[in-house]
Amino acid sequence: MESAIKTMVTTFLSSTKGKESLDSQSFQKMIQNNLSGMMEDTDSKSAIKDMQQGLDDNSDGKVSFQEYLNLIGYLANSLSQKKCEQNSDS
Numbered sequence: 383m384e385s386a387i388k389t390m391v392t393t394f395l396s397s398t399k400g401k402e403s404l405d406s407q408s409f410q411k412m413i414q415n416n417l418s419g420m421m422e423d424t425d426s427k428s429a430i431k432d433m434q435q436g437l438d439d440n441s442d443g444k445v446s447f448q449e450y451l452n453l454i455g456y457l458a459n460s461l462s463q464k465k466c467e468q469n470s471d472s
């Protein structure tokens with residue numbers, strides 16, 4: 383658990399390259415390098431762009447740490463729902 387949280391934070395920090403937020407290019411790279419196993423359409427630039435716009439609460443064209451956490455929350459949520467479905471099937 384602790385290592386997962388550390389990974390989440392260090393992945394964001396290394397992806398922003400010292401900036402406060404992820405711009406389009408670094409967001410795309412971060413998704414493709416880290417989340418292609420968990421997310422669909424990670425090889426589609428337009429799908430990633432749509433995803434970025436969906437996360438961009440303050441519409442500044444960048445993904446802040448808080449907005450990134452929303453993505454993680456969304457992925458964790460869908461993962462837990464998948465697990466629940468698998469458990470109820472068996």
Ligand SMILES: [Ca+2]
Binds near residue numbers: 437
């Ligand atoms: Ca934003």
